[in-house]
Amino acid sequence: MDMKRDWTLPGLTVGFALIAVVGTLVLPDWLMALTVNSFSRALAVLGLMVLWRCGLVSFGHALYYGLGAYVVALLGKDWGISEVLITLPAAALLSGLVGFGIGFIMRRYREIFFAMLSLAFSMVMYGILVKTEALGSTDGFSIEQPSFMGWTPEDATEKLHTIFLMLCFICWAVAALVHRYLQSTLGNLTRAIRDNEIRVEYLGISAQHAVHIKYVMSAALAGLGGAMLAISLGQVDPDSMVNWPVSGELVFVTILSGPGSVVAPFIGSVLFELIRTYAFEWVPGAWQLIVGATLLVIIFFLPGGVWSLISRAIGKREDL
Amino acid sequence: MTALLEARNLNKSFGAVNAAKDINISITDHEIVGIIGANGAGKTTFVNMVTGYMNPTSGQILFSGQDITGREPREITRLGICRSFQVAQVFMTATVFENLMIALGIAESKTLFDGLRRMRRPEVEQKAEAILNRYRISDYRDAIASTLPQGVRKLLDIAMAMVAEPKILLLDEPTSGISVEEKFELMDVVMGALKEEGVTVLFIEHDMEIVERYVSRVIAFYSGEIICDAPPAEALIDPKVKEFVIGEDPGHGEVTAENGHA
Known part of the structure; x- marks a missing residue:
């Protein structure tokens, strides 16, 4: 709750506009594809970040990531629907609905039980x-092949560029919405829940309900991210979208990014993809060795993630 | 006159232990009631049952004539019964101002859509500043709660309980852990603010000097039962209170170290 002016929204707007323009003009296709993968994952990480602020770590969000991907794939395969204006909202909505159902159980657990229960659901x-x-x-x-408002790209480059631009817009809109949410009373019930649920209850609000809302939100975001990944890859399979290492990867990027800002997941996700590549x-x-060493460095020296470097540079207190 | 808070035949058992036995209490508007008793007498159990922290084994709790027995703490808070705790329950990693902003934000969120309003609104910030002044903690406005002195943390806990503008406030040992020099200062601030807000107060206290000075009525507990319910001048000389609460031997008039006088 820093009294300084909040530059997040202008920063997001300028940042994503620049990425969209400069990316389209100068990025080689491989780097653009890497950015698309990163931003798709960042959408899921954004949801995990909200949970992490409550002190909750989900080791099973690949469930929703994969669900979003499979919703897009099945809508095309069984119903012949490839319009992204339908498939993407459907993926987010269905993931959110499943999250809503599972959330009735998840909201009752904390710490390791929350983490392991989420893993169990994803393994099912x-x-x-x-x-x-x-x-x-x-x-x-x-x-x-996806269609964009009735238009279907003719070649792979056209498809990639269209997905890239669309994803920049989606990420901007979603990050702005999540940022606005975090400024609301419900959004501020992250640190409050992590610090003291008893006080939250005795102020007149249910900590479990607040966790449930955040869980549904994170499920919908993971579903949207998975759907974007599926559209860009043109393929779905359980191992690269639902298996437990995918959940682990999402948690890894959440820690790498840090919970300090909605901007962090996008930076962290691109950084992770670059490190891995x-x-x-x-x-x-032995590429896992370098990735693992990176995580160790983050945990030991930057517990607030890469975002803490930026917040220190601009002199902003970590507002969680 | 309808009682603001009423307990009827309230019982609470923990296995073979009866922490509350047929408790009957009636509190009217604007009373300042002191609840006294030795450790394990059932004072906190009573407060916990009234505020929904635990359900009574049998009996009824009425608030303004409405049965609130077994309701969730948040529902009871919304109805107008708030509480502070023996160990201050605040958000330790947030500043004092942020603690109050969160409390005010929740108090003003009657619906889900209210909860989605921006928390930092000028009118809410003004209220938070006014509360800081009322409870004389504005010097600590930007201090992180975990770094606060015990007395200030207690004041913050009480201030947070009061943001919902309750009709009745239950304070669980507001001066516990506070030095002898600070406790009257703290109680002056608290009782001054609470009287200004016209709230009915029930507070658990071990210190008889505090009880004598601030309350209009004393309810003494012993072994889960009420042994005395009277104005302080009468209650504090009651033989049972002297023996079982204050710790004086009626025959010799000794004062033990446990009652805080020694």
Whole structure:
């Protein structure tokens, strides 16, 4: 609750506008694809960040990430719907609805129990997917070419550029909405819940209900992120979208980013993708070593994530 | 006159232990009531039952004639019964001002949509500043709650309980952990602010000097039962109170270290 002017919204607007323009003009396709992957993941991380502010870590958000991806894929495969104006909201909505149902259980647990329970739910989903032939089993399946307001890109580059621009807009809008939410009373019940649930209850509001709302929000965001990833990859499969390492990766990026701002997940996610890409290029057999060492450095020296470097530079107190 | 708060035949058992036995209490508007008793007498159990922290085994709690037995703490808070705690319950990583802003934000969020309004609004900030002044904690406005002296943290806890503008406030040992020099100063601030707001107060206290000075009525508990309900001048010389609460032997008039006089 810093008394200084809040530059987050102008920063997001200018930042994403610049990324959209400069990215379209100068980014090579491989770097643009990397950014698309990063921003898709960042949407899910944004939701995890909100939970983390409450002191809750979910090791199972790949459930919603994968669910969003499979909703897009199945809408195309079974219903012939490839319009992103339909598939993306449907993915977010269905993920949010599943999150709403599971949230009735999740909201009652904290700390390691919350983390492990979320993992358990995601592994159930993974198990269902790998055992269901109609859903492509372990191989997954390809998804329909997406259409954008009735228009279908003719080649891969056109598709990539369109997805990139659309994603920049979605990320801007979602980050602005989440930022606005975090400024509300309900949004501010993050640190309050983490610090003292008894006081929250005795101020007249249910901590469990507040956690539930945040959980649904994070599920919808993860679903949207997964849907974007599926559209850009043109393929869904359980291992790269629902399995537990995907959940771990989302938590990794959340820690790397830090909970200080809605901008952080986008920076952290791009950074993670770059570290992983270059680590894989330099030491293909031991790239995990570099990624793991990065996490250690973050935990030891930057517990507030990479965002804490930025907040220190601009002299802003971490407002959680 | 309808009682503001009424307990009827309230019982609470923890296994074989009866923490409350047939408690009958009637509190009217604007009373300042002191609840006294030795440790384990059932004072906090009574407060916990009234504020929904635990449900009574049997009996009824009425607030303005409405049955509130077994309701959730947040519902009871919304109805107008708030409380502070023996160990101050504040948001430790937030500043004093932020604690009050969160409390005010919640108090003003009657619906989900209210909760989505921007928390930092000028009128809410003004209210927070006024509360800081009323409870004389404005010097600590930007201090993180975990760094506050015990007395200031207690004041913040009480101030937070009061932002919902309750009809009745229950204070659980407001001076516990406070030095002898500070406790009257703290109680002067608290009682001054509470009288200004016209709230009915029930407070648990071990210090008889505090009880004598601030309350209009004393309810003494012993072993889960009420042994005395009278004005302080009468209650503090009651033989049972002297024996079981204050710790004086009626025969010798000794004062023990436990009652805070020694």
